[in-house]
Amino acid sequence: MRHRLRRTRVRLTLTYVTAFAAMAGLAGVAFWLAFAHFEYAAVDSGLAAQARLISGGLNVGNGQVNFRGDTPLPGETKRGIAIAALLVSRVGKIIDQSGNGAGSSALVRATRAGPPPGTPFNLPVAGRSDRVLVLPVAGGQALLVLAQPIGQLQQTLATTAILLVTIVVGLIVSNAVLGYWVAGRALRPVRVMAATARDISEHDLGRRLRLELPPGDELGELGATFDAMLARLETAFDGLRRFTADAAHELRAPLTLMRTQLEVTLRHDRTPEDYRASHRVVLGEIEHLSRMTEQLLLLARADAGSLVVQRLPVEPGAFVEEVVSRWQPLATQHGVHLGAHVSPGGVMLGDRDLLRRCLDNLVDNALRHTPSGGHVVVVSALEGPWWTLTVDDTGPGVDPALRPHLFERFARADPARTPHKGGAGLGLSLCHAIAVAHGGGIALAASARGARFVVHLPTTPSAAPSQARAAPGS
Numbered sequence: 001m002r003h004r005l006r007r008t009r010v011r012l013t014l015t016y017v018t019a020f021a022a023m024a025g026l027a028g029v030a031f032w033l034a035f036a037h038f039e040y041a042a043v044d045s046g047l048a049a050q051a052r053l054i055s056g057g058l059n060v061g062n063g064q065v066n067f068r069g070d071t072p073l074p075g076e077t078k079r080g081i082a083i084a085a086l087l088v089s090r091v092g093k094i095i096d097q098s099g100n101g102a103g104s105s106a107l108v109r110a111t112r113a114g115p116p117p118g119t120p121f122n123l124p125v126a127g128r129s130d131r132v133l134v135l136p137v138a139g140g141q142a143l144l145v146l147a148q149p150i151g152q153l154q155q156t157l158a159t160t161a162i163l164l165v166t167i168v169v170g171l172i173v174s175n176a177v178l179g180y181w182v183a184g185r186a187l188r189p190v191r192v193m194a195a196t197a198r199d200i201s202e203h204d205l206g207r208r209l210r211l212e213l214p215p216g217d218e219l220g221e222l223g224a225t226f227d228a229m230l231a232r233l234e235t236a237f238d239g240l241r242r243f244t245a246d247a248a249h250e251l252r253a254p255l256t257l258m259r260t261q262l263e264v265t266l267r268h269d270r271t272p273e274d275y276r277a278s279h280r281v282v283l284g285e286i287e288h289l290s291r292m293t294e295q296l297l298l299l300a301r302a303d304a305g306s307l308v309v310q311r312l313p314v315e316p317g318a319f320v321e322e323v324v325s326r327w328q329p330l331a332t333q334h335g336v337h338l339g340a341h342v343s344p345g346g347v348m349l350g351d352r353d354l355l356r357r358c359l360d361n362l363v364d365n366a367l368r369h370t371p372s373g374g375h376v377v378v379v380s381a382l383e384g385p386w387w388t389l390t391v392d393d394t395g396p397g398v399d400p401a402l403r404p405h406l407f408e409r410f411a412r413a414d415p416a417r418t419p420h421k422g423g424a425g426l427g428l429s430l431c432h433a434i435a436v437a438h439g440g441g442i443a444l445a446a447s448a449r450g451a452r453f454v455v456h457l458p459t460t461p462s463a464a465p466s467q468a469r470a471a472p473g474s
Contacts, residue, residue, distance in 0.1 A: 008190075009183045016179040021172045028164040036157050040131070043153065044120045047133040047146045050074075050083050054144060055137050058087075065095055065138045073098040084130070086145040087137075095142060107132065107145045117143070122150065129154060189219045193226050205234035251292070254285040261285075295426040299433055307437045311349040316380040316387055317342035319352070323359045324378050327367065335372030338363075341379045348387045348457055350438050355389075355457075358434040358442075361427035362391040362453050369395035369451070382459070386440065389455040398444060398451050406444060407432040431455065 057068045065087065067073050073085040075098035086107050087096040097104055106125045111134050115121050123132045130147040137144045189211050200207055208227045213220030258281075265278040301307045324340040331338035359378070366376045374394040381388050398406065407428050428442075431453075435442040440457040 009180065009187055012183040012187075013176060013180045016183075017172060017176045020175050020179075021168075024168045024171055028168045032157070032161055032164055035160060039153055039157065040120070043131045043148055043150060044133070046077060046081055047083065047120060047131065047148060050077050050085070050146055051133060051135050051144060053077075054085055054146075055135070058138055060138045060141065065089075065142045067096060072096065075099050082149065084147045086147075088143045088145060090141065090143070107147055110134065111143050111145060123147070186219070189213065189223055193223065196226075200230070205230055205237055251289065254289050258282050258285045292426065295430055299426065299430060307433065309351045309354065309437050312352060313347045314350050314352050314355065316346055316348055316382075316389070317344060319355070320359070320378050320380045320389065323356060323363060327360075327363050331367055331376065334367055334370075336367055336370050337375045338367070339375070339377050341377060343381050346382055346387070348459060350457060354434045354437070358431045358455060359389060359391070361431050362455070365427055365453075366391050366393035366395065366451070369393060371395065374450075385459050387457045387459060389457070390445070390452060392447065392450065392452045394450040397447070397449070403444060407442070428453075 054067065054073060057071075059066050059068065067087070073087060073096050075084060076082045084107075085098040086094060086104060088108055088111055089095055092108055092112070094104060094108065106123065110121075110123050110132055114123070114132065114134060117134045117136055120131055120133045123130050125132075125147060128149055128151050131150045131153075133146045135144045135146075136142075189209070192209060192211070196207060196209060208230060209223045210227070211220055211223040213223065261278055261281050265275065270278070298307070320340050320342050324338055328338055363376065363378065370376055370393045376391065376393045379388075379390040379392065381390070432442050435455050435457065438457050440455065442453060442455045445452040445454045
């Protein structure tokens with residue numbers, strides 16, 4: 001029983017039924033009291049009219065009080081309603097009465113023990129219940145006692161009470177059933193969501209509730225939120241599966257090369273020079289794996305929100321020139337002209353090591369895609385609340401089909417390119433993570449030729465949280 005009371009449907013029904021029972025009960029009691037009041041008021045009105053009739057026919061003389069001489073007191077109204085009448089002296093002696101006098105003694109006692117004269121009250125008389133009215137008449141020389149049987153009235157009131165109780169109980173039961181059904185219908189979307197959540201797995205995240213509810217319905221909004229959550233989970237799982245597959249593929253290639261190299265080397269005796277050459281190949285693959293592992297760990301910290309950014313003063317111009325000078329020998333080796341255009345002065349706050357890694361990835365990417373005789377230019381400039389670091393090359397540019405996935409992990413312009421020629425496809429996603437960690441963003445800007453990557457960084461750390469959403473390319 002206690003377990004069932006924990007169910008929302010049962011608790012909603014009980015709350016609704018309790019409130020309805022209280023209102024229905026109060027309404028029934030109020031109706032019965034009003035009905036009883038009107039019925040007793042009708043009886044009291046008849047008693048008062050009969051009292052006026054009898055009082056108007058009393059004669060007072062020589063200390064005697066009688067009704068129209070020796071005429072007996074009337075025992076019924078003009079409408080034929082039986083009302084016993086009793087004329088009693090101030091000392092309690094019966095002067096006159098109507099009928100056979102049954103219950104006269106009780107009526108006489110009521111003149112003394114009852115409420116003040118003029119106030120109707122109920123009195124048991126000779127095995128029945130009467131409505132009694134006592135009034136002083138003849139200038140106070142006598143008391144007029146009128147009594148009307150109300151047994152039928154009380155039976156009517158009792159029947160009405162039973163009928164009201166039956167109706168109220170019936171309404172409560174029917175509303176309990178109706179409330180339970182309505183609560184079940186209202187909570188049906190919740191049961192659907194619970195069943196879907198129990199049955200769903202990472203293999204069928206494409207399922208949706210698609211509840212058909214009126215616009216603005218609270219449960220409809222909850223269902224839409226649930227569907228949106230499933231869509232986000234599906235996207236996240238798809239990304240995770242794709243990332244896992246790509247990572248496995250990228251890690252398998254160097255491991256396969258190392259294993260093959262070692263197996264070939266160990267088949268026959270080799271000269272020391274052969275062993276050194278084999279070890280150099282294995283060492284190169286190990287360095288490639290180390291770089292990839294380091295990048296993956298950095299991206300994992302960025303995903304977890306634990307990428308710590310040390311915001312220290314960095315002069316953009318000197319920083320860009322230092323990066324360009326380090327890459328100048330490789331650019332010369334590839335026959336590419338590498339230059340820098342910097343804005344004089346100015347300071348931005350950021351993590352120098354992370355920013356260097358970001359700019360190194362962009363410059364390395366530009367040099368690998370720019371043919372001999374081409375140009376790569378690194379530009380720093382202050383644009384409003386943002387510092388921009390731009391890497392512009394004269395290579396073939398970026399395939400439009402790749403642009404929506406450009407900053408995803410393991411994305412490459414040429415799917416057939418090997419990691420040695422094209423990298424692991426983590427550089428741009430790492431640049432994006434570093435820019436976002438600084439409160440900025442990165443974007444592929446329009447260019448007449450080649451590719452132009454622009455990194456936006458806020459001028460002050462206090463502006464980063466509020467401006468990160470508005471950063472271009474974030």
